[in-house]
Amino acid sequence: MPNREDFNDDEVKIAYSIARGVARGDLTRSAGNRLIIEKLGAKPYTAAQFTEAYPAMLDGILYKKTLSDLAVNIYVEAITAEHGLAKRVLALQAVLRNIEFWEKNESERLGRRAFRKSQRALYQMLLAATPLNVVYPDDVVGSKTYSEGAVTQVLVNRYERDPDARAAAIAHYGCRCCACGFDFEAKYGELGRGFIHVHHIVDLATIGAEYQVDPIKDLRPVCPNCHAMLHTDKPAMDISVLRDLIAATIRRPDAVR
Template sequence: MILALDLYFRSNLSQIDKNDEEVIKLSKILNSLHIHSNVPDESLFRNPNGVKMKLANFMRFDKSKSAGLARGGKLEELIWNEFAYRSDYLRKVALSIMNNIASIPEFGIPDEEEEEFSEGTVLFRRHKIIERNRKVVTEVKAKALAEGNLRCKVCKFDFFKEYGEIGYGYIECHHTIPVSEYTNGMKTKAKDLALVCSNCHRMLHRRRPWLTIDNLLNLTGKTKTF
C-alpha cells in the first residue's frame, strides 16, 4: 500500500489505467515479494487490475479529486493518514522498501510488532536483520560488558543485577538509523546501535517517526550518564 500510495502521488493520476506502464511495473514488484503465507490465485493476486483498484480507492480520501470509489479497507485509510501529508517521507520510505526487497527472507510467522509497524513488512524485517547482526551486536555488548556499562541506555536497567546469572550478558540492541534511510547493502556499524531494555526498545518504536534515545530520556525525566 505504501508503494501504491507513492505511485498515486508521483503519477498525479486523474485516469487510472491497468495498462499504464507504472501500474504494470508495480504489479510485478508486489508479486515478487515473498512476504505472504498464502496466495489464493497468482493470476489475480496483485495483478495490474488490482493495483488500479487500489489506486482508485485512495482517491476517496483525496480532497483534490472530485470522485473516488466509496469502498476499500481500513488499512488504506490508516496508510493515507500516516503518509499522505508527509510526501517527502513517503517517497523516502518507498525508495527504502525498493532498495531492500532483495535482502528480505521469505515469509515467516509475523509477530505483534511486525503487525504494528507502519512502514511495512519489508522494512520491519530489514530492521530486525540489522538489529540481530550477530557480529556487530556481540562486539557492542562485549565492549559495554568490559566497561561495566551493560545496562539500558535510557532507564539504566541491568539484567544481571536484577535477575542474577540468567541475566548476565543479556540486553537488546536498537538500530538508531531511521528505516527510511536504509539502502541496499547497508552495513551495520557499532555506533548505530544503542543498548536498551525490552520495555524502552518497544517505546522507541512506539511513535512515528521513531523516538530517539534523547527523546525517551526526556520523557522519563532521566539524564544521559554514558
C-alpha cells in the first residue's frame, strides 16, 4: 500500500482505537505506530500524529504533530463519547495549544496559515457545540493570567463573559467579592487591580430565548474561591446562603482565620 494522508472517517477511527490501545498500555507506541502504518498505509510521521495526540488530549496538554481537521473532529467527538464532557474540554484545550504553538512557531510557508485558520475555525465550532456551565462557569476581568487558559474560556457562561454587562455589574458593585468581601487589589496591590470573577445568579435552565441579561439584577462580582463554592450546587447556591455559611464558620471558636 502506498503512503497516504487522506484518510476517511473509518480509517481515522481505526487510528483512534489503536492510539487508545497505546494509551492504555495494550501495546507500545512504536507497535501502535507500526499497526497504523500497516492498516492505513500511513506515513510514519502521520502514524505518530495519531498516537501522540490522544493522550495529550486526555490531559489537555500540547501535542506538536498536528492532526488533520477531520481527525481533530473525530478525536474530540470520540473522547467526548468515551470519557464525557470534562475530557472534551481538555481535548479542546490541547487542540488550541497545538494551534497556538504553530501560529507562534511556524514560518509563513504558503498554505500553512490557511490550514491553521481552518483548524481554529473547527476548534471554535467544537467549542460552540460544548454545553457550557457544566463544570462551573468562570470569568475574569482584566486578567492577563487567565487569557490563555482554554479551560477558563470554555467554561465561561456567555452572560458572565459579556464585557458590557460585566463592566456594568462591576461599576455598580465594585471589585470586592460579594460573598466574602475579598479584594484583590487590597491583597495583591497593582497586580490585583480589577481582577474578579463575575457570577450570573440566574439559573441557566430557566432562561428563555428572549432573555436579556440585567447586569445589576443578574450579575455579582465574586472571588474565584467563592465562585467555585457557589457552583458546588446545581443550580448554583444563593450568594446569601454562602455568606451565612462563611459567617457561621468564622463564628466557630476553633475556626482558622
